[in-house]
Amino acid sequence: MENSSIEVHNLSVSYQNVPVLWDIDFTLPKGQIVGIIGPNGSGKSTLLKAIMGLIPLASGNVKVLNKNLSLVRDQLAYVPQRETVDWNFPASVEDVVLMGRYKKGNLFRRLTKIDKVIAQESIEKVKLEKYKGRQISQLSGGQQQRVFIARALAQGASIYIMDEPFVGVDMSTEKTILDLLIQMKEEGKTIIIVHHDIQTVSNYFDYIVMLNTRLIAHGPTNEVLTEENLQATYGGQLNIISKIQSIIKEKEFPLREKGFEDK
Amino acid sequence: MELNDFLTLLTAITIAVSCSLLGCFLVLRKTVMVGDAISHSVLPGIAIAYLLSSSFNSVFMLIGAAVFGVFTTLLIDFFHKKLKLQEDASIGITFTWLFAIGVIIITLFTNSNTDLDQDCVLFGELSSTFLDKIIIGDYLMGTRSFWMIFPVFLIILVFILFGYKGLSIISFNEDYAKSLGINVGFINLIFMSLVSVTTVMSFESVGAILVVGLLVIPPATAYLITDKLKRMLIISCFLAITSCIIGFYLSILIDVTASSMIIVVSGCLFLLTFGYINIKKTLIF
Amino acid sequence: MKDTIIYFFTDSVAFKVLIGITIISATSGIVGTFSFLRKKTLVGDAIAHSLFPGICLGFIFSGTKDPFYLMLGSLITGWLSVWLIDVLTAKSKLSSDTSIAFVSTFFFAIGAVLLSFISGSSNGNQSGLKDFLFGKAATMTNDDINVFVFLSLIIFLVVILFFKYFQLISFNKEFAKSIGIKVNLIEFLLSTITVLTVAIGIQSVGVVLTSALLIAPAATARYWTNNLPKMLFYSALIGVSSGVLGVFISSTKENMPTGPWIVFILFFFILLTLLFSSNKGWFSMVRKQRINRQKMAEENVLKVFYQLAELGVKNVTYSEFLNKRQMDTKELTNTIVSLIKKGFINNDFQLYKLSEKGEVEAARIVRFHRLWELYLTKRLNFKEDHIHGTAETIEHLITPEIEKELLKELKFPTADPHNKNIPY
Numbered sequence: 001m002e003n004s005s006i007e008v009h010n011l012s013v014s015y016q017n018v019p020v021l022w023d024i025d026f027t028l029p030k031g032q033i034v035g036i037i038g039p040n041g042s043g044k045s046t047l048l049k050a051i052m053g054l055i056p057l058a059s060g061n062v063k064v065l066n067k068n069l070s071l072v073r074d075q076l077a078y079v080p081q082r083e084t085v086d087w088n089f090p091a092s093v094e095d096v097v098l099m100g101r102y103k104k105g106n107l108f109r110r111l112t113k114i115d116k117v118i119a120q121e122s123i124e125k126v127k128l129e130k131y132k133g134r135q136i137s138q139l140s141g142g143q144q145q146r147v148f149i150a151r152a153l154a155q156g157a158s159i160y161i162m163d164e165p166f167v168g169v170d171m172s173t174e175k176t177i178l179d180l181l182i183q184m185k186e187e188g189k190t191i192i193i194v195h196h197d198i199q200t201v202s203n204y205f206d207y208i209v210m211l212n213t214r215l216i217a218h219g220p221t222n223e224v225l226t227e228e229n230l231q232a233t234y235g236g237q238l239n240i241i242s243k244i245q246s247i248i249k250e251k252e253f254p255l256r257e258k259g260f261e262d263k
Numbered sequence: 264m265e266l267n268d269f270l271t272l273l274t275a276i277t278i279a280v281s282c283s284l285l286g287c288f289l290v291l292r293k294t295v296m297v298g299d300a301i302s303h304s305v306l307p308g309i310a311i312a313y314l315l316s317s318s319f320n321s322v323f324m325l326i327g328a329a330v331f332g333v334f335t336t337l338l339i340d341f342f343h344k345k346l347k348l349q350e351d352a353s354i355g356i357t358f359t360w361l362f363a364i365g366v367i368i369i370t371l372f373t374n375s376n377t378d379l380d381q382d383c384v385l386f387g388e389l390s391s392t393f394l395d396k397i398i399i400g401d402y403l404m405g406t407r408s409f410w411m412i413f414p415v416f417l418i419i420l421v422f423i424l425f426g427y428k429g430l431s432i433i434s435f436n437e438d439y440a441k442s443l444g445i446n447v448g449f450i451n452l453i454f455m456s457l458v459s460v461t462t463v464m465s466f467e468s469v470g471a472i473l474v475v476g477l478l479v480i481p482p483a484t485a486y487l488i489t490d491k492l493k494r495m496l497i498i499s500c501f502l503a504i505t506s507c508i509i510g511f512y513l514s515i516l517i518d519v520t521a522s523s524m525i526i527v528v529s530g531c532l533f534l535l536t537f538g539y540i541n542i543k544k545t546l547i548f
Numbered sequence: 549m550k551d552t553i554i555y556f557f558t559d560s561v562a563f564k565v566l567i568g569i570t571i572i573s574a575t576s577g578i579v580g581t582f583s584f585l586r587k588k589t590l591v592g593d594a595i596a597h598s599l600f601p602g603i604c605l606g607f608i609f610s611g612t613k614d615p616f617y618l619m620l621g622s623l624i625t626g627w628l629s630v631w632l633i634d635v636l637t638a639k640s641k642l643s644s645d646t647s648i649a650f651v652s653t654f655f656f657a658i659g660a661v662l663l664s665f666i667s668g669s670s671n672g673n674q675s676g677l678k679d680f681l682f683g684k685a686a687t688m689t690n691d692d693i694n695v696f697v698f699l700s701l702i703i704f705l706v707v708i709l710f711f712k713y714f715q716l717i718s719f720n721k722e723f724a725k726s727i728g729i730k731v732n733l734i735e736f737l738l739s740t741i742t743v744l745t746v747a748i749g750i751q752s753v754g755v756v757l758t759s760a761l762l763i764a765p766a767a768t769a770r771y772w773t774n775n776l777p778k779m780l781f782y783s784a785l786i787g788v789s790s791g792v793l794g795v796f797i798s799s800t801k802e803n804m805p806t807g808p809w810i811v812f813i814l815f816f817f818i819l820l821t822l823l824f825s826s827n828k829g830w831f832s833m834v835r836k837q838r839i840n841r842q843k844m845a846e847e848n849v850l851k852v853f854y855q856l857a858e859l860g861v862k863n864v865t866y867s868e869f870l871n872k873r874q875m876d877t878k879e880l881t882n883t884i885v886s887l888i889k890k891g892f893i894n895n896d897f898q899l900y901k902l903s904e905k906g907e908v909e910a911a912r913i914v915r916f917h918r919l920w921e922l923y924l925t926k927r928l929n930f931k932e933d934h935i936h937g938t939a940e941t942i943e944h945l946i947t948p949e950i951e952k953e954l955l956k957e958l959k960f961p962t963a964d965p966h967n968k969n970i971p972y
Contacts, residue, residue, distance in 0.1 A: 010937055023938045052442045078442035088641040089291060089435045090492045099432050104444050108425045135490040214928060240953055247945050252836040293643040296590055346822040346830060351589045352767045359760035360815040363808035370805050385681055386660050476653035483646050518668045523660030530654035541639055
């Protein structure tokens with residue numbers, strides 16, 4: 001598609017031989033705030049990691065801005081879940097945000113003045129300039145989340161991929177983050193967010209992907225956020241599907257056949 | 264200061280500082296036990312290299328070390344990821360097995376007169392390293408043990424100075440580093456090889472067990488003291504040097520092995536720091 | 549070999565060693581099972597290192613190598629190490645592995661200092677202390693054996709009495725807490741028997757290798773069974789077998805160490821188990837994958853035959869087949885040979901044809917494929933151009949039970965989304 005940020009084709013991922021994502025297929029638009037929603041264990045975070053190329057795929061492929069990931073990696077910024085790191089790590093807010101300027105090419109060189117200016121701007125955008133020198137373990141959950149977002153901003157990418165940025169943050173931070181997201185959208189950035197709170201979905205997102213191991217629906221929020229789709233997403237796995245999943249696990253069956261192509 | 268004391272201390276300090284620098288990242292990445300495993304698992308490498316060249320001073324030793332060190336991490340990964348054995352057990356099984364092989368090789372193929380005996384494996388012989396001096400012409404160039412560890416120390420220094428950004432981002436958030444396209448596997452490989460080479464080069468002086476103390480204790484203490492990574496590196500080196508000096512003179516004073524005394528001093532410094540921080544905490548709240 | 553065995557049962561020293569090792573390995577196997585399930589095996593390693601200063605202290609205070617005093621000293625420092633690891637992990641930002649490594653090297657270094665202090669003093673009685681570092685299986689005395697028997701009986705008794713609690717804590721500590729069990733007390737007991745076990749373990753294999761006695765048998769047994777009492781039994785059995793084998797091997801040559809050989813054999817037990825175990829082993833996985841691949845190949849070939857028959861081609865040549873579906877020629881040959889053997893395909897020189905039996909089988913595969921495609925579009929809202937790939941895999945997985953459900957849910961359909969006939 002001409003105006004797509006991310007295209008996912010026939011994507012399957014399995015973890016210890018259990019299918020976590022199963023034949024996912026969608027295209028996301030540019031310049032919108034996209035929500036990926038689904039219950040716990042529905043493969044939301046796995047989908048993000050698959051898009052970022054952090055885990056091996058069982059099948060399928062991902063295109064970012066119509067290109068292979070390796071060609072446009074610098075257009076993609078990742079905000080991992082806050083709990084995935086140890087916040088006791090000896091670093092200040094500025095140190096962490098500067099990590100957003102690291103890349104393959106400058107890893108063994110010093111950061112430039114420009115890098116520092118960009119980091120400073122990013123810190124200002126998330127309103128943390130007062131805490132610039134503070135040790136990251138002394139921040140509140142919401143502030144830590146903003147540090148991660150600032151780090152992603154410092155990358156200067158056009159697509160932002162965020163894993164549960166609203167978890168464990170206070171109301172005011174949620175507001176700050178949301179305002180920032182809207183501002184980013186107005187600048188033409190694409191933001192893709194894994195989200196679990198159904199209440200706020202219609203307010204936050206222009207476009208949603210509903211996921212429960214398989215793709216339930218995707219499209220503009222007002223079109224796909226229907227009772228029926230919600231039921232399919234959160235109403236538990238279909239009986240037949242879970243039976244097939246357990247057979248796949250037990251028999252070590254591959255998710256996709258290899259080497260057979262129909263003509 | 265006596266010349267021999269100076270030479271011994273110089274070796275001890277170079278080893279301790281090398282270990283501290285690497286140890287900081289082991290502590291931050293929570294892979295200390297992998298470091299521990301490597302320090303034990305290089306024993307068969309050392310034993311084989313020793314058999315081939317009948318001395319500690321050889322290229323074989325370095326190659327053997329790097330090979331077995333990397334092999335250890337691969338084996339742990341194989342057990343943990345491929346065979347789905349829990350991680351602590353994977354580590355425990357791997358290093359005990361390799362260590363056992365090392366001991367078997369030593370007892371089978373070496374006679375009782377060699378330098379490579381069981382004492383050396385456990386404690387090292389720091390206090391006798393000064394016996395093996397290198398003299399070129401009329402000039403004393405230092406001891407052989409020093410010249411074994413010194414190049415490794417320089418490599419570590421360069422690696423940390425230039426790879427600082429890579430090491431810190433991988434230690435803090437490996438997935439994020441990958442998402443930036445940083446070659447995480449390559450940096451990890453170099454890092455673990457350096458850990459193996461360092462343990463081997465210091466093996467003769469401090470042994471396989473005490474070297475873990477040098478890898479862990481000063482960095483752990485520094486980690487409690489500061490919340491800045493650069494300071495942590497510097498403080499841990501400083502602590503390592505202090506422990507070496509105090510430990511060395513104490514060991515002469517009460518006539519015990521120097522390498523173990525250095526670890527004891529270093530451990531006491533750790534406990535003092537830990538106690539002080541916790542008392543301060545209870546007083547504040 | 550026969551001579552060796554006779555030697556062990558006639559020579560009283562050798563027999564003693566065998567008894568001692570058997571007791572040690574059985575106890576370690578049982579206690580290690582709980583450490584393994586609680587994912588605390590490396591604490592066992594720290595305990596082993598920490599006993600060393602205790603042994604030296606026991607010697608310094610008693611002036612003898614009486615196993616009672618050495619055991620007492622080691623119990624104290626062993627306990628101290630467990631406590632210190634807990635305190636450091638709970639009260640500082642250090643991770644548990646750092647705490648474990650700190651405690652084990654720190655205590656070991658204290659032991660080394662004490663040992664060299666003892667060696668320096670003119671007590672001529674100290675020569676045996678070093679044996680604890682590498683184990684001294686070959687020189688066990690009657691006193692040692694008595695202490696082992698006594699302690700292992702206590703340990704067995706504790707395990708039997710508190711089995712239910714240990715089981716619960718190893719499985720789910722939070723739950724145990726919630727139903728009012730004094731978790732701290734039970735953990736204290738578990739740590740105590742672990743310290744005791746390690747204390748008798750280091751006599752045979754020494755400080756560094758004792759943790760292997762705790763970890764390896766339990767890890768191996770875990771792959772043999774899912775049932776805890778059975779796991780305890782297997783773990784003890786594996787421990788004892790390795791112990792006995794280790795003693796035999798090391799006795800074949802002068803000065804051969806027993807401990808390392810035991811560890812060596814333990815490792816082979818676990819490696820063999822991990823590779824060959826019938827359900828979780830690596831080879832069984834590879835075998836399953838091979839069977840899957842063959843099954844898929846056979847079913848795919850049958851399916852192609854069916855599709856060709858639908859187009860009117862009943863007698864199929866290789867090239868006609870390969871025009872319809874790409875496949876490795878060698879694999880195609882193998883698959884067809886196997887299908888002919890099974891009676892699904894008949895051949896007349898180079899023309900191949902489905903047999904009656906084969907037609908039924910092929911229809912089954914095609915039915916599954918088309919049913920699944922229909923299910924995807926009807927129930928999961930898949931678009932028609934995205935269903936074929938998944939159906940290619942799932943057709944091989946559908947069981948008669950799932951088929952029944954599919955048919956019921958789709959109300960016995962006759963055509964798939966591409967308007968092709970669903971054969972029954």
